[in-house]
Amino acid sequence: MYQLTFSLEEFLAEFWQKKPTIIKGGFNDFIDPISPDELAGLAMEEEVDSRYIAKHGNEWDVKHGPLTFDNVPEDNWSFIVQAANHWHEGAARLVTPFRQLPNWLFDDLMISYSTPGGGVGAHIDQYDVFIVQGSGKRHWRVGPKKEDYEEEFSHPALRQIKRFDPIIDDILEPGDILYIPPGFPHDGYAIDTSMSFSIGFRSPKKQELLSSFADFVIANEVGDVHYHNPELPARKTPGAILSSEFADMEAMMRSLLDHPDMMKKWMGEHLSQSRHELDIIAAEPPWQQAEIYQFLENGEILKRLGGLRAFYYPEQPHLLYINGETYELPVECGTAASYLCDAEDISQDMLGKLIDHPAFVALLTQLVNYGYWYPVE
Structure with missing residues (x-):
């Protein structure tokens, strides 16, 4: 059983979505919950979301799974498995210590295996992540949150940025945890062959909430009524949208939100949908x-x-x-x-x-x- 050595409650008060930090020895006597061979086996499966990333000089190579591991170079490469908690029960146990955070915010456990020099380059994510260092060592740099970082177009499958001045520059050893809030640039590379375990928390965007709610409204035939105005005035300016008409149609839209039970049903169903494939095997024969x-x-x-x-x-x-x-x-x-x-x-x-x-x-x-x-x- 994995157990954090620090108070998650105190951590949330001081660091959550405020500033990045390294927690040395966040797990004592940490042992990888999955072996490199097991992880590679997952990466070779059709249903599992995986990637291979390698750097050759200034050139980057990216392949999406299912992966094969024939003719890989000696170093400067990594492979990553998303949602490993869906596919490996031992790896999923690493998520349990973070259950004091809301399950609806939790996204997935991402696991990376890296040879010396392996990494994905400097980049910015829009989610909160706890990166647990497993076997081996990894050098991490984290920069300040700014709006004007310049993108680096080194490969179409990688959203990298150019240089940043680090506010964290340190080496993680087994059991250390690096926390990075959304918007902070970071770059990590393996010093020696290593495993990293990223527990990611992803909040919904306004756009996706609106899009999902619109789909729900249409699917449930809610608000299937036209604008109605029996007091329509004649006008000399037929091209004008009168302020009263704008207000009426805006009120029509806002009225869709004025159904608390319907909103709760939509929100519950929306948040309970997984963004990643599940390892669902229906019972056969069915249980009574x-x-x-x-x-x-x-x-x-x-x-x-x-x-x-x-x-x-x-x-x-x-x-x-x-x-x-x-x-x-x-x-x-x-x-x-x-x-x-x-x-x-x-x-x-x-x-x-x-x-x-x-x-x-x-x-x-x-x-x-x-x-x-x-x-x-």
Whole structure:
């Protein structure tokens, strides 16, 4: 079990989205949760998002997965696997210590393997990231947040920037953690063969929220009404949009937001959609409710699928938003939200009397059959 050596609560107060920092020994006695061979195996899979990045002098080479590792150079290259927590249970455990942050902000665990000199060049990200140094050492530089960094067009698949003056310039060793907020330029390269584990948190943009809400409104045929004005005045300026008409149409648009329950449903479904492929394997043959009940009664454990996004609103805990869909339980089953959305495992001990409620067992059976929860071996 991985355990942070510092208070995440104090860290959030001092550093979160304010300034970058290095936490020496953020994990004690850190051991890589995945081997290079296992990571390479993931990178060779069709469903897994991976990249290979190499530098030859001033030239960069980028390949997207599935990768092969034939004829790779001796050094100055890396390969990266996105959403490794979706595909490797041991790697996913590295995310657990960061669960004091909201799950809806968490994006994925990215893992990189680098040979000496390997890196992706100086660049700027728009998300918060905790970079945990695994085996080996890596040299990191982080610059101040500014608007006028000049882009470097060294390869169409890389969004790099030109030089920056570092405010952090240090070497990370196993268990050290580098935190970088959005907008701070950074550049890291391996001193020797090394592994890095990046726990990324990504907040939604205004644009994507508006786009997603518009899609929801259209799909649910909300607001399918025309502008209506029985008091339309005659005018000598037919090309003019009168201020009253502008105000009416603006009010039409704003009125779409004046539906709290609908907004909550849209937001819950939107935030619970994963940006990365999930390793979903539907149960075959499907479980029966009596089998799920007996399985838990026997002291067995069900585990949530790596990367599955499951949320609820504390004031409406009987409504669950899982992988882009809404699931409704009877109001008296409200405690189920915490077991399904806060916890990573489900057992009879934690459920108590809830295990005897037919509606809960029916939903749990449905979720297991979808492959969203699965038996722990």
